[in-house]
Amino acid sequence: MNPTETPTDRTMKRVETDGGVPMEDDQESTADAAKADGGTEKLVDVSPSHSVPDDDDDVRTRSTETAITTRDLNVYYGDEQALDGVSMDIYEHDVTALIGPSGCGKSTFLRTINRMNDMIDVCRVEGDVEFGGKNVYDDDVDPVALRRKIGMVFQAPNPFPKSIRDNVAYGLKIQGYDGDVDARVEKALKSAALWDEVKDQLDSSGLDLSGGQQQRLCIARAIAPDPEVVLMDEPTSALDPVAASKIEDLIDDLAEEYTVIIVTHNMQQAARISDRTAVFLTGGRLVEYDDTTKIFEDPEEQRVEDYITGKFG
Amino acid sequence: MASETQTSTTWFGSTEEVGRLRGRVFKWTCLGATVLTLFLMLVFLLYVANDALRPLSADPSWLATMGVTVVLPVVLLAGYYYRRDRSAGEVAYTALGLPIFVALVSGGLWLLFRHIVSPQEWFVLAASILVAGGLVTAHSRVRHDAAVERLVVTVVVPLLAVVGVPTVLPSLRDLLSLSPVLPNALFSLVIAFTLPIAAVVGWRVRAVRDADRDGAIAAGITVAGGLAGVVVGPVFGVHPTSWLVFASPIVGALVLYVEHVVRNDEGVSGLAFPIVVAAGIFVGLTAAQTLGFAGPDTWLDMQFLTSSTSTTPADAGIYPALVGSVLIMIVIVLSAFPVGIGAAVYLEEYARSQGRLGTVIELIQVNISNLAGVPSIVYGVLGLAIFINLIGMGRGTAVVAGFTVGLLILPIVIISTQEAIRAVPDSRRQASYAMGATKWQTVRNVVLPESLAGIFTGTILALGRAIGETAPLLMIGVSASVRVSPDSFLSRTGAMPRQILSWSTQITTEFRYGVLAAGVVTLLVVLLTMNAAAIVLRNRTQRTQ
Numbered sequence: 001m002n003p004t005e006t007p008t009d010r011t012m013k014r015v016e017t018d019g020g021v022p023m024e025d026d027q028e029s030t031a032d033a034a035k036a037d038g039g040t041e042k043l044v045d046v047s048p049s050h051s052v053p054d055d056d057d058d059v060r061t062r063s064t065e066t067a068i069t070t071r072d073l074n075v076y077y078g079d080e081q082a083l084d085g086v087s088m089d090i091y092e093h094d095v096t097a098l099i100g101p102s103g104c105g106k107s108t109f110l111r112t113i114n115r116m117n118d119m120i121d122v123c124r125v126e127g128d129v130e131f132g133g134k135n136v137y138d139d140d141v142d143p144v145a146l147r148r149k150i151g152m153v154f155q156a157p158n159p160f161p162k163s164i165r166d167n168v169a170y171g172l173k174i175q176g177y178d179g180d181v182d183a184r185v186e187k188a189l190k191s192a193a194l195w196d197e198v199k200d201q202l203d204s205s206g207l208d209l210s211g212g213q214q215q216r217l218c219i220a221r222a223i224a225p226d227p228e229v230v231l232m233d234e235p236t237s238a239l240d241p242v243a244a245s246k247i248e249d250l251i252d253d254l255a256e257e258y259t260v261i262i263v264t265h266n267m268q269q270a271a272r273i274s275d276r277t278a279v280f281l282t283g284g285r286l287v288e289y290d291d292t293t294k295i296f297e298d299p300e301e302q303r304v305e306d307y308i309t310g311k312f313g
Numbered sequence: 314m315a316s317e318t319q320t321s322t323t324w325f326g327s328t329e330e331v332g333r334l335r336g337r338v339f340k341w342t343c344l345g346a347t348v349l350t351l352f353l354m355l356v357f358l359l360y361v362a363n364d365a366l367r368p369l370s371a372d373p374s375w376l377a378t379m380g381v382t383v384v385l386p387v388v389l390l391a392g393y394y395y396r397r398d399r400s401a402g403e404v405a406y407t408a409l410g411l412p413i414f415v416a417l418v419s420g421g422l423w424l425l426f427r428h429i430v431s432p433q434e435w436f437v438l439a440a441s442i443l444v445a446g447g448l449v450t451a452h453s454r455v456r457h458d459a460a461v462e463r464l465v466v467t468v469v470v471p472l473l474a475v476v477g478v479p480t481v482l483p484s485l486r487d488l489l490s491l492s493p494v495l496p497n498a499l500f501s502l503v504i505a506f507t508l509p510i511a512a513v514v515g516w517r518v519r520a521v522r523d524a525d526r527d528g529a530i531a532a533g534i535t536v537a538g539g540l541a542g543v544v545v546g547p548v549f550g551v552h553p554t555s556w557l558v559f560a561s562p563i564v565g566a567l568v569l570y571v572e573h574v575v576r577n578d579e580g581v582s583g584l585a586f587p588i589v590v591a592a593g594i595f596v597g598l599t600a601a602q603t604l605g606f607a608g609p610d611t612w613l614d615m616q617f618l619t620s621s622t623s624t625t626p627a628d629a630g631i632y633p634a635l636v637g638s639v640l641i642m643i644v645i646v647l648s649a650f651p652v653g654i655g656a657a658v659y660l661e662e663y664a665r666s667q668g669r670l671g672t673v674i675e676l677i678q679v680n681i682s683n684l685a686g687v688p689s690i691v692y693g694v695l696g697l698a699i700f701i702n703l704i705g706m707g708r709g710t711a712v713v714a715g716f717t718v719g720l721l722i723l724p725i726v727i728i729s730t731q732e733a734i735r736a737v738p739d740s741r742r743q744a745s746y747a748m749g750a751t752k753w754q755t756v757r758n759v760v761l762p763e764s765l766a767g768i769f770t771g772t773i774l775a776l777g778r779a780i781g782e783t784a785p786l787l788m789i790g791v792s793a794s795v796r797v798s799p800d801s802f803l804s805r806t807g808a809m810p811r812q813i814l815s816w817s818t819q820i821t822t823e824f825r826y827g828v829l830a831a832g833v834v835t836l837l838v839v840l841l842t843m844n845a846a847a848i849v850l851r852n853r854t855q856r857t858q
Binding site for chain 2 (some may be wrong): 159170279
């Protein structure tokens, strides 16, 4: 395209690669900011008595603004290719589920978004991952600053051996936040539906909690610095069904404030909680990506149907 | 199916024996090896302890008195803890061991205050550090965002305060020492030693109990314990300053531990154990003295610990060598530990494992493991060659001894620190990085706090190895027998193992048996207490993780 890249160019490019999805707002970045601010305010209101307006849900499922766009993403671990030409638009305030058999590159895709793969010496990334109108693999992007905008929850709960308060405040602390930390901690714990269970023991160790509570603590930790995207790598696979269903409920609420991308092995879970589903199959290829209902009821590809119905994988 | 029905009449194993003979022999052989090791250790320890303490030289009535007042209550109480309240037993051993350990550390500090840094000098030094710390904090408040400037200030201000610029600008410390009014020794220590300890204790109690009053009480008890020497000290014949140096840390540590036990409300009765032991010893000694029972004629007594070696065995002591060993330990702690821990952090957290650099790192890693096995005499030659012949530092000084033995334990420090760092689960690092933490923030906030206990354990064990080393000390010319305590790190010094070696070559029999055994027991007490502290620390962290 145009050799001198300007933000407008990038937006136009995006419109093209979106496959003709109309952009409602040219000034995307300002819209983002407004949305983020609104999100902050809304977050305070989250309480059992406060009912979320129905239309909010509709806005979420119908959102047309992309949060993250990948184009021709190839990832290699040494000589082994983990992702093969993945192009995908992830929409704001969506819950996007990534499903597929083991070793198909779902987790790699997730960790490519917030550049956690940089930690792996042998990992090499080709192609673009656009977030906030910028390719995150550009030379002038600081991966540390990027990760402060993208929270992540891991497969096994991994709270720090610190107090519950310090766990949640960790992100704020490292980002040098000098406002009211306790208020932010409370807000994050409420958003993670953990506040009522731990409000009297904020100074006890995060490791004293049960597995499900620990995972919600990790979610609270991830959202405390108010990121824009929350990545979840099989967040319920190490938990019992009751704890898992609590997390699932939580994910639905989280999508009102954040863009959620979740890797899961559990087909029912993907069907229950996600708005869009991406199916990766062996070789790191994105085989199909569409509305969740479409994927689970009437997939285009036979292989996807076989995988979902359990005939393969 | 068919075969199962056939054999169902005979139960498995009742017709043919499963061979277990070799397994049994193997198991008993292993047990034999274990028992042999323990037996040899025990025999050695008893033998040395018997030579050093000579309990059988005491009046049988004295032994009986002590048996009734000390041994019997201790055995009864231990039995009670064992049968009724295991957690109280744990509390009991910690409550007894903690003051002993802190007393040893305080003993080291006492030697320092007596020979190296006088209380007034310490007061001036502490004041300079305090001023420097205040300036650094104030600067970071005022200029919050100037990261580079803050780094410079953090490095330069303390340097100016403590060292100054030689021949150009006197340091704050020098200026303060010129001050015409300086507090006397006791008052200096109250301000610069007891008060900081009390502040730490009070702050800690205040943090865990979330009450200002409790913190103030804890700090108050610590200060009172230190100052009690002014009144009580003369009764026991202890100088108030000495009392202060020993009592402040002991009382402070006990306050913290008692608060911890009472707060958790588990095994509180264990706190009675050290009281029973101390009271038993006190009552027993008093009773024996009033009744006129003669105690054992031990080699290891206060006279041995406080006097220098002599030509007559009865007058010989280990004091100057003890001072030397403490100085050497301090040099090791200040030199080998930072270097070793720094190297380990780099190798574990920063060094790349791939590419050409990775190969070099791997080579270094293998060599560090090899260095841990190099004979100590070789390190002695190395120290002689580098520190004395090449750099020209004085023969047999505490600095050279500390550097040489520090080199010896450097690989051990590195390896044990690496293991402690490796024990931090990688998922925690991942969590930190995913939160947008930099490498430094992750190391500072996640890796180091979690591995700190493991690092301490490894380094304490390494230090234990270091103070017993003799061969390197021979090579670098540490004095065989010292009668004058070193008065600085740069003056010639003795060391406990070197002193023990020289006693072993004396012609007089009492030296080779009695005095030598007393020296060995002194060394062992220091070493075993350090190891016990390391093990307690390790067990505690294993339980919390």
